Amino acid sequence: MAATIQKVSLIILGLAAFTVQSAAYAAGLQQCSSAPLQLGTKTIGRASYFAEDCQQLWNRQSIRVDFAYSHSIPDWAFKRAATHFLQRNLQNFSEKSELHRITQWYKAVKPGDLYSLSYQQDQQRITLALNRQILGSLQSAQANQYFLIWFGSKPFNVKLKQQLLN
Known part of the structure; x- marks a missing residue:
């Protein structure tokens, strides 16, 4: 009985933490x-762009990009693509860069999974989450440059960049 009560308590605490995290996660951003x-x-899915002000430049505010997947993708594909597009868009990017740490957090996805990459301007913090579970967070003056994968001069997909930012 005590073990059952303990399990129920852990589930309730987990749901409460998820609810708090989800509320904070969406605070102040509009799709x-x-x-x-x-x-x-x-x-392979759908991307959604969120910002404090949709009319303002993405690199001057807090933003989030969600990626909802309809197909399975292995972790190595995310890591390889992220590294490739960061190298194309950042002159000094290397695997020793602090931004490369973010790339290492990627995990494989299956249909229905949701990756969220958020940036908090006031804290200069970028956070990667999979299905609302945080995989990692990095505080750095260059943190928002990670979005150059999608918004840089040589993005992952030019049409996606135009559709998200225009």
Whole structure:
């Protein structure tokens, strides 16, 4: 009986923590746009862009990009693509860069999974979450440069960049 009560208490505490985290997660951001997430001609999910002010530049405010997946993708594919597009968009990026730490947090996804990458301007903090569970967080003056993967001059997908930011 004591073990059952303890398990129920842990579940309730976990749900309460999830609710608090979810409320804080969405605070102050509005959805600006949404677009199909395509790999070549194949649609693999949907990306949604959130910001404090949709009319303001993405790199001057707190933002979040959600990636809802309809296909399975292995972790190595995320890591390889992130590294490639960071190298294309940042002159001094290397695997020794602190931004590379974020890339290492990626895990494989299956249909229905949701990756969220959020940036808090006031704290200069970037956070990666999978299905609302935080995988890692990094505080750095360059943290928002990680979004150059999608918003840089040589992005993952030019059409996705245009659809999310326009």
